[in-house]
Amino acid sequence: MPELQTLPAEILRPDPATFEQGDFIWPKKPGVLVPYSTSYITEMKLVPTDFYDEPTWVAEKKLYLERQASDPASQLSATDRTRLAELSFAEFAAEYAGIESVDVEDLGTDTKIEEFALGTIVYVGHVGIIEIEGGKPFVIEAISGKGVIRHSYADWLSSRPGEEVWHGRIKNLSGEQRAKVAVEAKKYLGRPYEFFNFDLNDDSGFYCSKLVWLAAFRSLNIAIDGNSDSKRRFWFSPKQLMNSEKVQVLFSPGSYTNH
Known part of the structure; x- marks a missing residue:
């Protein structure tokens, strides 16, 4: 396996010649922190599909809980529904992004994640x-608003001007085995984007890292995070995927959380 590369700041992306089928890539705007405010995002002109704002998250949570409460076959117990109902946006952001407390120095303030106000937007990460x-x-x-899509890497990059890219792959498997992940993922093209779905093996809708988990699980019988129980109490995040013991990061511009 290639060694991890941490390259100079001016080199922000992996060489696509090193890509193999079934590999993973994580994009992020350089120099941003997690979390950050609406004004910071506007100034940085960041890609909106990789961010979550509090009003949208709260509205989606409400609709999801209503559906679960009226469904006799709900995947969530009453206890889990109560837990989710009480989960704040700040708590969600801290756990999903892997941050407990961040000083947002670039905003000229000591705002911490626990002090988020309504309207806050956080970068939740992304993986393809x-x-x-x-x-x-x-x-x-x-992708939010588009569902499961496929496009050339060149077009993918052009839709993310100036973004850094991390590159990784599943460890200890042959190229032929890893290729099955992409073949499986391709089966779900056109499926809707659905963030509020806690069953990682439910193929009715996807968010980015759920697509990776399901594709690896169904094609290789591997739980990429080490937990084969697909029914979760919380989301599986791009950062969790990157930090998985089963994944080797081959190219890194720096810290995915706050670089």
Whole structure:
């Protein structure tokens, strides 16, 4: 396996010639912190599909809980529904992004995640799956407002101007085995984006890192985070995927959380 590369700041992206089918890529705008405010995001002109604002999150949570409460076959217990109902946006952001407390120095304030106000937006991270066709890389990903889509890596990069990119792959498997992840993910093209779904093996809707988990689980019988129970009490995040013992990061511009 190649050694981890931490390259100079001016080199922000991996060489696509190193990509193999079934690899993973994580994008992020350089220099941003998690979390940050609405004004900071506007100034940085960041891609909106990789961010969550509090009003949207609260509204989606409300609809999800209503559906679960009226469904006799609900995947959530009454206890879990209560826990989710009481979960604040700040608590969600801290756990999902892997941050407990962050000083947002770039905002000229000591605001911490526990002090978020209504309207706060956080970067929740993103991950895509590499497919190789005709020697060229493509990206399969689940995007808010678009669902599961596939486009060339060149087009993917052009939609994310100036962003840094991390590159990784599942450890200790052959290229033929890893390729199955992309083949499986491609089966779900056109499926809707659905963030509030806590069953990682439910293919009715996806968020980005759920697509990775399900594709690996169904194609390789591997729980990429080490937990084969697909029914969760919390989301599986891109950062969790990156930090998994089963994943090797091959290219890193720096810390994914606050670089």
